[in-house]
Amino acid sequence: MDLDFSGVVQAVPGMWNGMVMTLQLTVLGVVGGIILGTLLALMRLSHSKLLSNIAGAYVNYFRSIPLLLVITWFYLAVPFVLRWITGEDTPIGAFTSCIVAFMMFEAAYFCEIVRAGVQSIPKGQMGAAKALGMSYGQMMRLIILPQAFRKMTPLLLQQSIILFQDTSLVYTVGLVDFLNATRASGDIIGRANEFLIIAGLVYFTISFAASRLVKRLQKRFAV
Amino acid sequence: MNYNWDWGVFFKSTGVGSETYLDWFITGLGWTIAIAIVAWIVALMLGSVLGVMRTVPNRLVSGIATCYVELFRNVPLLVQLFIWYFLVPDLLPQNLQDWYKQDLNPTTSAYLSVVVCLGLFTAARVCEQVRTGIQALPRGQESAARAMGFKLPQIYWNVLLPQAYRIVIPPLTSEFLNVFKNSSVASLIGLMELLAQTKQTAEFSANLFEAFTLATLIYFTLNMSLMLLMRMVEKKVAVPGLISVGGK
Secondary structure, eight states: OOOOOTTHHHHHHHHHHHHHHHHHHHHHHHHHHHHHHHHHHHHHHSSOHHHHHHHHHHHHHHHTSOHHHHHHHHHHHHHHHHHHHHSSOOOOOHHHHHHHHHHHHHHHHHHHHHHHHHHTSOHHHHHHHHHTTOOHHHIIIIIIHHHHHHHHHHHHHHHHHHHHHHGGGGGGGTOOOHHHHHHHHHHHTTOHHHHHHHHHHHHHHHHHHHHHHHHHHHHHHOO | OOOOOOGGGGGSBOSSTTOBHHHHHHHHHHHHHHHHHHHHHHHHHHHHHHHHHHHSSOHHHHHHHHHHHHHHHSSOHHHHHHIIIIIHHHHSOHHHHHIIIIISOHHHHHHHHHHHHHHHHHHHHHHHHHHHHHHHSOHHHHHHHHHTTOOHHHIIIIIIHHHHHHHTHHHHHHHHHHHHHHGGGGGGGTOOOHHHHHHHHHHHHSOHHHHHHHHHHHHHHHHHHHHHHHHHHHHHTOOTTOSSSSOO
16 A cells, blocks of 8 residues: 555645534533533532432433434434424534533533542531531532542543544534544545544544643642 | 334334344344454453553563553544554455455454454553552562562462452443443444444434434443443452452
8 A cells, every 4th residue: 555645735724624623522512511510410419319319310321321322312313302392493503413412421421520529528628618607509619619620630631632532423423523524635535544544643642742731730730 | 394202113114124123223232242242352351461561670561562552542433443444454465455355244344343443442441450450459469479489470470460350340340331332433334233223223213212212221221231240240359358349
């Protein structure tokens, strides 16, 4: 097999657009996932049996099915569900359904990270906050969560890197992310193999650099 | 366009041969299990070798294993799958290439690619767990074995690995479950495993909610039963005297 990478330069703008899509998916998925995941973690840790069981079931459910199944299902099902709710056809694209899928799926994983983070805070912190007359909300917002987040930042970032790689699964609904854009550029000029190698190299470089950075942060962030 | 619920859809004929939709799901589940088990065996063997390599006192050997782990952990699974399925066959010698592309039927070649891909992908994760297990053991274990005149292979085989495996059963279990979930990427290269059959059922019958509900249930049940099984194994082989293992 002869390799010819000369077509890559021309394809860079298209690949860049794909990378923007990948990064959008990652960032929105992570932000939404952390918000939803934190709420779930608070539910799981609450004294209410009902709330903690609901959150537990949610986490168990999403952790036992493949991400690819969630993406596919949401892509096909969300239009139906929206029609039942709003009563009219609301066209939403693959992008929105993928974002929702990532947020809901990642929330299950983020929930477990946040829960472990909160549980790693010494009990005395809670007692002290209560002794100062803080409400539950104030205690979580001002005392517990800030410390917990500091502890779990490396884990949250590590999970984000995993999501960055997993966004490539949007291939299944035809969204043009970095992998898809790169593959398409390669197919057009009949150089699919070369472009596949490029895609692998780019993913590797970004993930590798990011996880190295996270390792460094880990040392600096230690509480 | 209204949605017609019909939970009896699985017993209806697909219109392809005399198969019902349920038959499709069973075939799909069979493929999912066939991929996951074989890939797991590959991952466990290669991962153990790599895990040992990472802990031996030799810079070159542990360096090779580290490179392997970094490479396979930082490239998305789907990219790896495409590489094994599209690119690697092109690199084979001509006669192997002809065999792979022409003599094998498409299902077999897709199956081979997925198993190799998932096996090597998961091996990197197994390697890290095995390494953690070995490093979690007290140094005295190794020294004692050395003092008794064990050679390096004997130290690993008779002293370190039997204990390390038992410590890391919980994380290995979750990797084992991941193999089942990750096997769903096979649907993207045309192998008719569980997810692909689900999609096909949804398209043929237009009962997508029922199809995906059943698929979810199957994955969920598979996951839960494997987890219970592994928990039993974990209790059976727990190292006495350690808090972390077996719960009690």
